[in-house]
Amino acid sequence: MSSTTLFLVPTPIGNLGDITLRALEVLRDVDVIACEDTRRTRKLLAAYNIHQSLISYERFSETKKVSRILELLAEGKNVALVSDAGTPLISDPGSILISQARNMGIRVESLPGPCAAIAALSASGFEGPFRFIGFFPRQKSVAQREITRMSLTSDHTVFYESPHRIMETLELLGLSLGDRTVCLAREISKIHEEYIVGSVREVIERLKDRKMIGEVTMIVHGSSQEEAIDETVIKQRADDLLRSGFSKKDILRVLTEETGMGRNRIYDILLKIG
Numbered sequence: 001m002s003s004t005t006l007f008l009v010p011t012p013i014g015n016l017g018d019i020t021l022r023a024l025e026v027l028r029d030v031d032v033i034a035c036e037d038t039r040r041t042r043k044l045l046a047a048y049n050i051h052q053s054l055i056s057y058e059r060f061s062e063t064k065k066v067s068r069i070l071e072l073l074a075e076g077k078n079v080a081l082v083s084d085a086g087t088p089l090i091s092d093p094g095s096i097l098i099s100q101a102r103n104m105g106i107r108v109e110s111l112p113g114p115c116a117a118i119a120a121l122s123a124s125g126f127e128g129p130f131r132f133i134g135f136f137p138r139q140k141s142v143a144q145r146e147i148t149r150m151s152l153t154s155d156h157t158v159f160y161e162s163p164h165r166i167m168e169t170l171e172l173l174g175l176s177l178g179d180r181t182v183c184l185a186r187e188i189s190k191i192h193e194e195y196i197v198g199s200v201r202e203v204i205e206r207l208k209d210r211k212m213i214g215e216v217t218m219i220v221h222g223s224s225q226e227e228a229i230d231e232t233v234i235k236q237r238a239d240d241l242l243r244s245g246f247s248k249k250d251i252l253r254v255l256t257e258e259t260g261m262g263r264n265r266i267y268d269i270l271l272k273i274g
């Protein structure tokens with residue numbers, strides 16, 4: 001493997017001070033920084049007196065820009081990939097670049113650092129396994145499937161949402177998960193940082209007369225095993241899995257894992273849907 005390296009460098013999601021010493025060192029030392037918005041990255045670099053060559057790497061031009069960055073790596077140039085904020089590839093572009101760089105034998109190093117999903121999860125106080133689903137799905141049927149999964153799984157679900165859509169999304173969640181505890185994390189590490197924790201209904205009540213602004217990350221607490229799980233929800237999830245090509249045996253395994261219910265009970269419910 002060559003010693004040429006593609007560094008993945010997280011940047012602050014609000015507070016400029018949240019950049020690591022190592023991130024600054026790498027940003028200073030590499031030959032070029034690939035970034036989404038060059039103006040935004042230049043501002044960050046200026047705050048730390050770093051003068052670097054930048055190459056833009058946005059999602060819509062990802063395929064085109066990848067070849068230029070791969071050429072630089074092939075010439076032995078070290079490259080740092082940053083996104084506008086937070087950790088690259090966490091709902092941000094970069095996957096094509098990383099897989100192709102790896103295919104060329106380029107070393108990939110990931111620096112730990114700011115990430116809204118992880119900061120929100122940590123502040124929620126919800127401990128245990130979680131699923132990160134990126135941005136909440138826009139398409140109604142996909143959103144509904146996601147909510148069904150949330151109602152069954154004991155994993156917490158972390159997602160990103162725009163402030164303009166958050167009320168609509170909470171109301172959709174409220175239809176099936178009104179009593180479920182959620183944590184709405186807003187403006188993490190910024191002046192108006194706040195965490196609203198409560199049932200979906202309580203959070204809707206608290207927000208209903210407010211204009212939501214700023215960046216939002218949501219966490220829906222996983223289903224607790226004592227919670228009575230509606231059989232119709234299990235049937236709906238089984239139907240979804242069947243349509244996605246899962247065998248009956250796999251459906252039994254997935255639902256047992258997701259609900260924490262006994263295999264026999266799930267088996268009985270599945271028998272009813274044939």
Ligand code: SAM
Nearest residue numbers: 013086087090115116160161187188215216217
């Ligand atoms: N890669 C980034 C990361 O590691 O957090 C996420 C990029 S994604 C395009 C942007 C979304 O992250 C925002 O729409 C919002 O949902 C969430 N987000 C970013 N900064 C945030 C903050 N300071 N507070 C709460 N959520 C934030």
